[in-house]
Amino acid sequence: MDLVIKGGKVITASxxxxxxxxxxxxxxxxIADKIEEPAKRVVDATGKYVFPGMIDSHVHFELPFQGAVSGDDFAxxxxxxxxxxxxxxxxxxxxAKGEDILETVKKRMASADPKTYIDYSLHVAPTDVNKDVLAAIPELIKMGLPSFKLFMTYRKEGLISEDGDLFMVLREARKYNAIVGVHAENAYVLERLIEQFAGEGKTQCIYHALSRPNFVExxxxxxxxxxxxxxxxxxxxFHVSTKEGAWEIAAARxxxxxxFGETCPSYLFFTEEKYKGENGPLYVLTPPLRTALDQEVLWRSIQMGxxxxVSTDHCPFQKAEKMRGKDDFRNTPNGLPCVETTLMLLHNDGVLKGRFDLQHLVAVLSYNPSVIFGMYPRKGTIAIGSDADLVVFDPEKEFxxxxxxxxxxxxxxxxxxxxIKGMPVVTISRGDVIYENGEFKAxxxxxxxxxxxxPEALTTSPEPAVV
Ligand SMILES: [Zn+2]
Known part of the structure; x- marks a missing residue:
């Protein structure tokens, strides 16, 4: 045996x-009551939880956006x-507009491959839905990329897909069992509201939220x-932020x-009140932060399935870059740093506050994304034959x-x-201990x-199993 994790409480979604x-x-x-076989390495997990490794299905590393580049690269x-x-x-x-989409993917993989410390994949995001893009879909599926993201917004940034583009991608996706995700905000309405507010000199941070009201999403x-x-x-x-948005998804299901839908820690932990403080720009992201009532509905939407x-939409910019928007929110690059903190936050405010149990925590952070995006059972669970992606979590450790x-x-x-109380103390990726008690080694x-x-079968299934 290369590695044995001993004495922990194993927690999967089921x-x-x-x-x-x-x-x-x-x-x-x-997986046994006791493993006596000799092992090259033993990790003592007595008194701790052992989770399958978490899957963050929404991150933006080294992304050039709105005059800055997100601070974390793939390393x-x-x-x-x-x-x-x-x-x-x-x-x-x-x-990029006009780019061969297979080239887009190859370029991104070339950036990621030499740097990444853990396993990764990519959602393919066409911004120029022409016949070549549609024809490339079967090839992308063969490469192992069965998920797409279309922007129903960011018109001025040149990312938007019109209804026809979205419909054509959805139709092709149906043929190949792919999944199509969207950034949902009505660009035409929000642009006019921003214009109107700006014309009245209303460019303080709170107008970032007020120019993108709930119905826009x-x-x-x-x-x-x-x-x-x-x-x-x-x-x-992606990143559902409003109660009305969650209700649209509930009705469809x-x-x-x-x-399917996700929300992110930003919406679960902060409200638009942040925009009224002097550090307002630090919290600018799209969709924007909402009210306490929206927040409560999002927590319940997670509880109910x-x-x-919960993914992070991790897209960090430095304080000085964010504060460019101090007097005018339009000058702030959108995004928050979150990729490292989600498990601890959701354990603390989800499990310890009685909103859901440990198995449900594993469902929303590991099992469900693995099923929805096609990595199960290689990832997302602890089972014979699965990748040894594991987290030893100390429920008593405070931070x-x-x-x-x-x-x-x-x-x-x-x-x-x-x-917060409870944090990961050991992270194992395909059997390698890459993080242990504050030390990173990989x-x-x-x-x-x-x-x-x-698989085909999921196409007609309303949902993956949610505990
Ligand atoms: Zn995003």
Whole structure:
């Protein structure tokens, strides 16, 4: 045996039990009451939880955006992720206008491969939906990329897909069992509101939220669901921020449609009140922060399984870059640093506050994204034959959040000063102990591209199993 994790409480999305876990050649090969076989390495997990590695299915490393570049590259970003208990990330291959989309993917993989410390994949994001892009879809599926993201917004940034573009991609996706996700905000309405507010001199941070009211998101989600229903495709909504948005998804699922959604820590932990303080720009992201009522509905949507995934939308910019928007929110690059802190935050405010149990925590952070994006059972669970991606989590260890104590390449933390109980102490990626008690030890480039595959059967299934 290469590695044995001894004495921990194993927690998957479906079970909780005490067991030893044996690892050989990067895979889980034995789960037993006691493993007596000799092992090259033993990790003592007595008194601790053992989770499957977390999957962050929405990150933006080294992304040039709105006059800045997100602070973490594939090296610093995946290292910070691993310190927070994440063993797989999904980033994006965003097509430049007119670019051959297979080239887009190859270029992104060439950036990631030499740097990444943990396994990764990419969502393919076409911004120029022409016949070549549609014709490339079967090839992308063969490469192991069965998920797409379209922007229903960012018109001025040149990223937007019109309804026809979205419908055509959904129709092709249906043929190949892929899933199509969207950034849902109605660009036409929000641009006019921004223009109007700016004309009245209303450019303080709070107008970032007021210019993107809830219906701007909800209308777009509802429209996307309509096209997905007509095309018969799976559909996914990235970063749901509003109660109305969550309700659109709930209604679609009640009809039996394969519609899925995620929210992110920013929306679960902060409200638009942040925009009224002097550090408002640090919290600018799209969609914007909302009210306490929206927040409560999002927590309940996770509890009930209306939203299946919590991802981070990690997109860090430095404090000086964010503060460019002090007097005019339009000058702030959108995004927050989150990739390292999600497991601790959701354990603290989800499990310890009684909103859901440990198995549900594993469902939303590991099992559900692995099923929805086609990595199960290789990732997302602890089972014989699965990759030995594991997190040893100490439920008693306390921590105060601060930029200095975290590993992301950014000079502030939106959670600065927050006290939490419970944190990852060991992270194992395909059998390698890469993070242990505050020390990170791994070589860049050891992470591998994960080929993903979505089976036909799921197409008609309304949902993956949610505990
Ligand atoms: Zn994003």
């Amino acid at each position: 079970d909780t039990y005490k067991a030893d876990i044996g690892v050989r050649d990067g895979k889980i090969v034995m 610093t970003g995946t290292r910070a992720a691993a310190c927070g208990g994440v063993t797989t990330v999904i980033d994006f291959a965003i097509q 909800a209308e777009c989600i509802s429209r996307g669901i309509k096209w997905a229903e007509e095309a018969g495709s799976r559909f996914y909504v 009640a009809k039996g449609l394969p519609v 209306t939203l299946q995934v 105060t959040m601060s930029a200095a104590a975290l590993h992301m390449n950014v000079d502030y933390s939106p959670f600065e000063g927050k006290r 070589e860049p480039g050891r992470g591998k591209f994960v080929k993903r595959y979505l």
